[in-house]
Amino acid sequence: MTYTILRGGRVLDIAAGTANFADILIEGDTVREIGQPGCPAPEGAVEISAARRLLHPGLVNAHTHGHGNLAKGMGDRWTLELLLTAAPWIVGNRTGEDEYLSTQPGAVEMVLKGCTACYDLSFEWPVPTVEGLAGAAAAYAEVGMRAVVAPMIADRSFYEAIPGLREALPAPLRERVDALRLPPSEATLAAVSGAFRDWSFDRDRVRPAVAPTIPHHCSDAFILGCAALAREFDVGLHSHVAESKVQAVTGIRLYGRTQTAHLEGLGVLGPHFTVAHGVWLDKDDMGRLGDHGASVAHNPGSNMRLGSGLADARAMLERRVNLGIGTDGASCSDNQNMYEAMRLASFVSKVQGPDWQRWLTTREAALAATEGSAGALGFGDRIGRIAPGYKADIVMLDLDHPNWLPLNNPVNQRVHTEDGTAVASVMIGGRLVVDNRRVTTVDLDRLRDRVAVARERLAAANADYRRLYEALEPVVGSHCPGLARAPYHVHRYGARLD
Numbered sequence: 001m002t003y004t005i006l007r008g009g010r011v012l013d014i015a016a017g018t019a020n021f022a023d024i025l026i027e028g029d030t031v032r033e034i035g036q037p038g039c040p041a042p043e044g045a046v047e048i049s050a051a052r053r054l055l056h057p058g059l060v061n062a063h064t065h066g067h068g069n070l071a072k073g074m075g076d077r078w079t080l081e082l083l084l085t086a087a088p089w090i091v092g093n094r095t096g097e098d099e100y101l102s103t104q105p106g107a108v109e110m111v112l113k114g115c116t117a118c119y120d121l122s123f124e125w126p127v128p129t130v131e132g133l134a135g136a137a138a139a140y141a142e143v144g145m146r147a148v149v150a151p152m153i154a155d156r157s158f159y160e161a162i163p164g165l166r167e168a169l170p171a172p173l174r175e176r177v178d179a180l181r182l183p184p185s186e187a188t189l190a191a192v193s194g195a196f197r198d199w200s201f202d203r204d205r206v207r208p209a210v211a212p213t214i215p216h217h218c219s220d221a222f223i224l225g226c227a228a229l230a231r232e233f234d235v236g237l238h239s240h241v242a243e244s245k246v247q248a249v250t251g252i253r254l255y256g257r258t259q260t261a262h263l264e265g266l267g268v269l270g271p272h273f274t275v276a277h278g279v280w281l282d283k284d285d286m287g288r289l290g291d292h293g294a295s296v297a298h299n300p301g302s303n304m305r306l307g308s309g310l311a312d313a314r315a316m317l318e319r320r321v322n323l324g325i326g327t328d329g330a331s332c333s334d335n336q337n338m339y340e341a342m343r344l345a346s347f348v349s350k351v352q353g354p355d356w357q358r359w360l361t362t363r364e365a366a367l368a369a370t371e372g373s374a375g376a377l378g379f380g381d382r383i384g385r386i387a388p389g390y391k392a393d394i395v396m397l398d399l400d401h402p403n404w405l406p407l408n409n410p411v412n413q414r415v416h417t418e419d420g421t422a423v424a425s426v427m428i429g430g431r432l433v434v435d436n437r438r439v440t441t442v443d444l445d446r447l448r449d450r451v452a453v454a455r456e457r458l459a460a461a462n463a464d465y466r467r468l469y470e471a472l473e474p475v476v477g478s479h480c481p482g483l484a485r486a487p488y489h490v491h492r493y494g495a496r497l498d
């Protein structure tokens, strides 16, 4: 067994709010001991200096989309529904290699910005493929990052899922969107099952999960099929629930109750279930999620960018929901910076009311972005903390960087001041994947060239889908806000439509 010892650093203890000097002994990929400075190490242990470094557990991104990285910057004033309308333009005509080339820039960005694991809801249209999922998984494995790769699937198109939308389209556009119908659910579930059966990646590093994309984009039979797959392969379930008001209103219209109440009725909630966003959850929904030990991936940046709203993280914590934090994908919240996501989680809480005692503390935001997100990924007993028995996923911040001049309070500064620019080195499973601000595992020049070629080819191949988006934008862009104007009461009274 190989030993590594990190000497001379200050180790952040989020719960205690301290950053005391300590040496960290690592055996293979696991932290063995946190000792006094200068503590003895086994013979032959590799010594790494962490002098003038603040060591914190790797950040864990509870919700992103690797397929979004090739689409960064493609839209500006997009609601969630306009983003979904743009999907064929964003992800059309992709190969398995394109999935890899879309995922890897995000993985590189995340590790450079102190994130060591993520939950990636990976989308291939119209159905997931073995090559596409393997491409996404390989992108993370090569960078050396941990990931849960969950194919995002459905059996209803966006136009079938939104009440009245198809009927609101002029006939020629209706014909075009009818051609976007999804394959039968059996074909999609069989494709996912086949990919999971052939999974060749170390599940300690890159494991699969299932993501029925949005509840009302899926028939109940399809959701139950996803849950059965999750059980069969012992993997997580992750869905966008109550993200936008359009979704919340649609849920009530379709189910006569909230999406979350409906999911509970189907029996699919549990500790393996993660709700993405949860902006429009009412307090009963949060209670349901808490009672089932489920998680919420809180994506404050995306929720503001798409105009979805401000999620009430305090109310979730009060109901024992496991709270994680995510960036969401690059097509809707742009960068993959978990420091920014943590900071926004804190700020979004503070802007919701004058009762400052209900605002998230920096400690709560920091714990959500590590232990909370790790729980959502199903890695809760192995990552998210620097402690004996946990994986050696450790970020080293440069205390000589202006962000830390001076060091007053390590937790407040890590959440509110740090923006990723002080990340000096990042270790994942005992291996330095970022060393002195450079990624050690992949050839960035080669990646850049391959991404440029893919971008050009896809822009040409999807030009027609772009025109289709432009034709649909005015209709979707007026129909969906119309739905969202429905009076809809949440939080205090339980969700209902008037």
Ligand SMILES: [Zn+2]
Binding pocket: 063, 064, 065, 121, 240, 276, 328, 329
């Ligand atoms: Zn998402």
